[in-house]
Amino acid sequence: xxxxxxxxxxxxxxxxxxxxxxxxxxxxxxxxxxxxxxxxxxxxxxxxxxxxxxxxxxxxxxxxxxxxxxxxxxxxxxxxxxxxxxxxxxxxxxxxxxxxxxxxxxxxxxxxxxxxxxxxxxxxxxxxxxxxxxxxxxxxxxxxxxxxxxxxxxxxxxxxxxxxxxxxxxxxxxxxxxxxxxxxxxxxxxxxxxxxxxxxxxxxxxxxxxxxxxxxxxxxxxxxxxxxxxxxxxxx
Amino acid sequence: xxxxxxxxxxxxxxxxxxxxxxxxxxxxxxxxxxxxxxxxxxxxxxxxxxxxxxxxxxxxxxxxxxxxxxxxxxxxxxxxxxxxxxxxxxxxxxxxxxxxxxxxxxxxxxxxxxxxxxxxxxxxxxxxxxxxxxxxxxxxxxxxxxxxxxxxxxxxxxxxxxxxxxxxxxxxxxxxxxxxxxxxxxxxxxxxxxxxxxxxxxxxxxxxxxxxxxxxxxxxxxxxxxxxxxxxxxxxxxxxxxxxxxxxxxxxxxxxxxxxxxxxxxxxxxxxxxxxxxxxxxxxxxxxxxxxxxxxxxxxxxxxxxxxxxxxxxxxxxxxxxxxxxxxxxxxxxxxxxxxxxxxxxxxxxxxxxxxxxxxxxxxxxxxxxxxxxxxxxxxxxxxxxxxxxxxxxxxxxxxxxxxxxxxxxxxxxxxxxxxxxx
Ligand SMILES: Nc1ncnc2c1ncn2[C@@H]1O[C@H](COP(=O)(O)OP(=O)(O)OP(=O)(O)O)[C@@H](O)[C@H]1O
Ligand SMILES: [Mg+2]
Numbered sequence: 278x279x280x281x282x283x284x285x286x287x288x289x290x291x292x293x294x295x296x297x298x299x300x301x302x303x304x305x306x307x308x309x310x311x312x313x314x315x316x317x318x319x320x321x322x323x324x325x326x327x328x329x330x331x332x333x334x335x336x337x338x339x340x341x342x343x344x345x346x347x348x349x350x351x352x353x354x355x356x357x358x359x360x361x362x363x364x365x366x367x368x369x370x371x372x373x374x375x376x377x378x379x380x381x382x383x384x385x386x387x388x389x390x391x392x393x394x395x396x397x398x399x400x401x402x403x404x405x406x407x408x409x410x411x412x413x414x415x416x417x418x419x420x421x422x423x424x425x426x427x428x429x430x431x432x433x434x435x436x437x438x439x440x441x442x443x444x445x446x447x448x449x450x451x452x453x454x455x456x457x458x459x460x461x462x463x464x465x466x467x468x469x470x471x472x473x474x475x476x477x478x479x480x481x482x483x484x485x486x487x488x489x490x491x492x493x494x495x496x497x498x499x500x501x502x503x504x505x506x507x508x509x510x511x512x513x
Numbered sequence: 514x515x516x517x518x519x520x521x522x523x524x525x526x527x528x529x530x531x532x533x534x535x536x537x538x539x540x541x542x543x544x545x546x547x548x549x550x551x552x553x554x555x556x557x558x559x560x561x562x563x564x565x566x567x568x569x570x571x572x573x574x575x576x577x578x579x580x581x582x583x584x585x586x587x588x589x590x591x592x593x594x595x596x597x598x599x600x601x602x603x604x605x606x607x608x609x610x611x612x613x614x615x616x617x618x619x620x621x622x623x624x625x626x627x628x629x630x631x632x633x634x635x636x637x638x639x640x641x642x643x644x645x646x647x648x649x650x651x652x653x654x655x656x657x658x659x660x661x662x663x664x665x666x667x668x669x670x671x672x673x674x675x676x677x678x679x680x681x682x683x684x685x686x687x688x689x690x691x692x693x694x695x696x697x698x699x700x701x702x703x704x705x706x707x708x709x710x711x712x713x714x715x716x717x718x719x720x721x722x723x724x725x726x727x728x729x730x731x732x733x734x735x736x737x738x739x740x741x742x743x744x745x746x747x748x749x750x751x752x753x754x755x756x757x758x759x760x761x762x763x764x765x766x767x768x769x770x771x772x773x774x775x776x777x778x779x780x781x782x783x784x785x786x787x788x789x790x791x792x793x794x795x796x797x798x799x800x801x802x803x804x805x806x807x808x809x810x811x812x813x814x815x816x817x818x819x820x821x822x823x824x825x826x827x828x829x830x831x832x833x834x835x836x837x838x839x840x841x842x843x844x845x846x847x848x849x850x851x852x853x854x855x856x857x858x859x860x861x862x863x864x865x866x867x868x869x870x871x872x873x874x875x876x877x878x879x880x881x882x883x884x885x886x887x888x889x890x891x892x893x894x895x896x897x898x899x900x901x902x903x904x905x906x907x908x909x910x911x912x913x914x915x916x917x918x919x920x921x922x923x924x925x926x927x928x929x930x931x932x933x934x935x936x
Pocket of ligand 1: 299300306307308326327329330331332333334335
């Protein structure tokens, strides 16, 4: 944790020569090919590209849910490319927050307990984590829905719960795969405003999206094509 | 921290069990009936064996009972209707020798047993007349209802007194006014000095030395009045039997000497009796046998129970595997948020154990109710043992763990990415 850079331009993520191939029977699918990328602290990246270009694969790798076939991945100063499953779980627990297209809340738990879930795995006491979950629910404007089940919420509200949950462990990087994909454009904008606000507060965010106007909320854009980076940089 | 995590998983498990109440109940059913039937079956077995043990111990586990028996070869001869006189059985000398030879023998009771008809005034009944000594009442324990039992003086002074069983008293006299009455057997008259209680021991395979309709008189009196010869005339055949003693009950000083002494006495008899005109009963050996039978019974029941519990366990495993599939996405989410594989294993394992233990607890309740119902409906004795309750609870926990591991490991080994994509 001491390694976490504190200057806003210091890289929190450094990918070099990342390749990911899937074996499909006798054929080999190359989902990522020689991807190199540096993400500075406080960046808000929008990852774009046609379907099948490797966006989700990239995000899964960044999220330590998968390991690269070759290449190096450094997250918050640690080389995570060849870590054990347990160690990767720990990295996800401490440094990463996830927001999914389909929310992925646990239906049997209340909003509050969904938000507190990462804290449970961090070993927080239930009192402390309830307090923190309260705070986060307030922060995403769900103070009146804390004891509801996810199924009793609208799509936008569910995604706000997911954002609160992603913030629970105060992650170094937030990863979002098409967070507005299941929302109408008005709620989508609402969610994007929330992410912009987090960005303004200094959070590092990497978001996959198909929609150009959603991507404008980010300050950097990455275009993928056939598993390669076609272009990367600040929005003009 | 482990403890609090365990408690939270426990809570989560309980919540999940309660979330699908009907499904959980159906899942548990195998365990419920398995455990319920184990406890119930064992209680029936235990009840029956307690009853048997009780009967055996009433014979006295310290006792050896030796009876006269007509030798086998001569049984057929007498059945042919030939007129003959037969001399066999235990003798006064046998009794004396047992008493003198063995240090381990504490008391001996000789008994002369005759079938007679007894009467008081106009009322008459068939009885078993037992000529014995005062020690009979020490060895064959019965409550005294009224008066007293035979005393050593009755034997030494040849008093014409009789102690009767309740049944005899009922048939011949009113129980309250029985003491001091004159009881007539043939031409002989005895004064009734006591009444002892009957105990149900008849109609079972294990025979107690006493019978329902017994009259006890001092042995020398019986010998003097009736001699050692019994003449029977039945349907044209005539038989004469010379038997000195019909029974000798031997009490041994300690349990560990019972069987060796019985063997020693038997060896002594083998050399002193020309034919095998005696029979040994060692209640302790019967007790051993009953215990062995009970063990076999328990093993058979245990195997049946094991099978039903395994079936129950497979049922649980089946549902847990379905649950893992159903909750694939949840597993993916938990993994993405940082849960380690072993934490997923733990979660699902605790859930299975909660399920199987709940089934076990319901099964115990069922297992406590069934024996009550059985006893109520059939009067069969039942006895729930605490170890059977403990054992079946332990087994249901063990089943939860055994049959929970595979689904739990399968859940933990799901690829998080695939799990998150799962519909
Ligand atoms: N588990 C897998 N096994 C085999 N091939 C895979 C696997 N996951 C992804 N791929 C392949 O890798 C390539 C990139 O997939 P990816 O999901 O990253 O695309 P994407 O850019 O996210 O597309 P979309 O916009 O449709 O979500 C695709 O050709 C896909 O078929
Ligand atoms: Mg994708």
